[in-house]
Amino acid sequence: MSDNGDEDEPPGVLLKGEDNAARRIKAERERRGWSTTTLSDRLNEAGYEMNPSAVWRIENGKRRINLDEAIGFAEAFGVSLSNLVGPPALAAAGRAMELIDTVVAANAAAQRAQHAYRRANADLIAYLDAHPDIREAADVMVSNAIAENTMKINQEEFGLPPQP
Incomplete structure (x- = not known):
């Protein structure tokens, strides 16, 4: 001490x-x-x-x-x-410590998710390198699924976009 x-x-x-x-x-x-x-x-x-x-x-x-x-x-x-x-x-300021703990835990979860994404993406790329005949269809499927998930998460977070 x-x-x-x-x-x-x-x-x-x-x-x-x-x-x-x-x-x-x-x-x-x-x-x-x-x-x-x-x-x-x-x-x-x-x-x-x-x-x-x-x-x-x-x-x-x-x-x-x-x-x-x-x-x-x-x-x-x-x-x-x-x-x-x-x-x-x-x-x-007890609330500050609670929020700090929450931020640190969320960051750890985000880092784990990012590492899992990179591993999965690398595995997919390696597989598609060996199977070039399905690359285009796989790329479209991944892009569409990611876009759909992004829209869903954004709607959950921010609500539906305003209608014109």
Whole structure:
């Protein structure tokens, strides 16, 4: 955990997850008006053994936090683990973290889909190279199907186009 304190870190900078978690734990506890004892009790009730002194030591950078404990804190506060260890300035705006998680997940899905498309297209091209007699019909079929799918997706997203 860093020894340099908050004043050395520009706002929004991604610190080490452990430093972020320590700052976030303290902020979440204080925001709820919980004492270290109350937070400790909640952790213990959820099956994560922790005494109030350990909570204070984690919050103040005197003790490291392990993964199981981080999961326990995230559960106690009702936030995701990635939210707990994210930059404190962003984490304070919980909705921002939710939206960031959504964007990252959508990007991962889009990347997987793009890779699947490239593999399928490469397989089709290789097949059509070996069967040039059906290339034109296959190209038309692919183009029409892609255009139809694009129109369908656009209609779902934006509605029907205005009628003249």
